[in-house]
Structure formats: structure tokens, C-alpha cells
Amino acid sequence: MRRIVVEKLKIIAGPMELVGRLELEAAPKTCAAFVAALPFVSNIVHVRWSGEGVWMPLGDLDFGVSYENHTSFPAPGQMVLYPGGISETEILLAYGGVHFASKVGQLAGNHFLTITEGQERLYELGRMCLWKGAQPIRFEPLV
Structure with missing residues (x-):
């Protein structure tokens, strides 16, 4: 049986459709773990401390x-x-300048995905989350 490698994801964020490329060489373990969780559904909200970004708080996942x-x-x-x-x-x-942090200080996250289509709408998405609140987000393989 042939194993299918997922390289790109379709992302539906609020009313927007985006495409992201998985960073398979730079973050193979993170990509594999995320792909194993697909379809991944959550909500995005505007960041509190980090600048121009949206985030998915995932608790103890x-x-x-x-x-x-x-x-x-x-x-x-x-x-x-x-x-x-x-x-x-x-x-x-990130949709603009970000210094990733939380209430306990600076954080670092694994860069595992890069938006390749729809990047020109990220600022609009970020501002939508800031002014209108949480937006649904869904990730699925792009085949």
C-alpha cells in the first residue's frame, strides 16, 4: 500500500480560504503530529501579548x-x-509583527506551516478577530 504524503493544507478561517505548505523538512515531527490530527477544527482569537497574530488556545492538548x-x-x-x-x-x-509571548513571558513555537495562498488577506483576518471576536478555523489535507 502506498503512503500518501500531505504537503499542503486547505485552511478555512472565518469566511476566508487559505492554503498552507507544511514545513516537512524543517519540522517533520510537528508536521506529522498535526497531519495525524486532521481534520483539525478550532477557533482563532486575537493574541493578547504577542502583537499582530491570531491564536488557538488548546489547553493541555x-x-x-x-x-x-x-x-x-x-x-x-x-x-x-x-x-x-x-x-x-x-x-x-502571524499576520504582522509578532514577538511570541504569554502571561509568563516569551515563548517559542515550532514553525510548521506557511501560508502560500491567501496571505494578502491575513491582515483582514487578524483585524476581523480583533474587532468581531473568535472565528472558526478548519484544516484539512489539500489533495
């Missing part, structure tokens, strides 16, 4: 990964997964 390809300064369109530790598990998507 354990993806079973540690740090790989981690950063505290994701660029617009980069998605990072914080695997938990001093703060709760979370996924953050």
Missing part, C-alpha cells in the same frame, strides 16, 4: 512533540505550534 524549528518571531503567514510547558499548548498565526 498534547501533540507529543518538543522543540524543532522553533522561533519567537514568526513572519507574517507563518504558523507555529507551542507544544506546552510553561504555558498552555497553542497554535499561532
Whole structure:
């Protein structure tokens, strides 16, 4: 049986459709863990401390990964997964300048996904979350 490798994800965030490329070489364990959780459904809200980003607070959800390809300064369109530790598990998507942090201080997350289609709408998505509140988000394989 042939194993299908997922390289891109369809992301429906609020009313927007985006496409993201998994960072398979730089974060293989994080990508594999996230793909195993597909379809992944959550809500995004505007960040509190980090700047121009939206995030999915995930409580004690354990993806079973540690740090790989981690950063505290994701660029617009980069998605990072914080695997938990001093703060709760979370996924953050930067739409502008971000210094990833929580109420306990600076965090670093695994950059595992980069938006490749729809990046020009990320600022609009971020502002929608800021002014209108939580938006649904769904990730699924793009085949």
C-alpha cells in the first residue's frame, strides 16, 4: 500500500480560504503530529501579548512533540505550534509583527506551516478577530 504524503493544507478561517505548505523538512515531527490530527477544527482569537497574530488556545492538548524549528518571531503567514510547558499548548498565526509571548513571558513555537495562498488577506483576518471576536478555523489535507 502506498503512503500518501500531505504537503499542503486547505485552511478555512472565518469566511476566508487559505492554503498552507507544511514545513516537512524543517519540522517533520510537528508536521506529522498535526497531519495525524486532521481534520483539525478550532477557533482563532486575537493574541493578547504577542502583537499582530491570531491564536488557538488548546489547553493541555498534547501533540507529543518538543522543540524543532522553533522561533519567537514568526513572519507574517507563518504558523507555529507551542507544544506546552510553561504555558498552555497553542497554535499561532502571524499576520504582522509578532514577538511570541504569554502571561509568563516569551515563548517559542515550532514553525510548521506557511501560508502560500491567501496571505494578502491575513491582515483582514487578524483585524476581523480583533474587532468581531473568535472565528472558526478548519484544516484539512489539500489533495
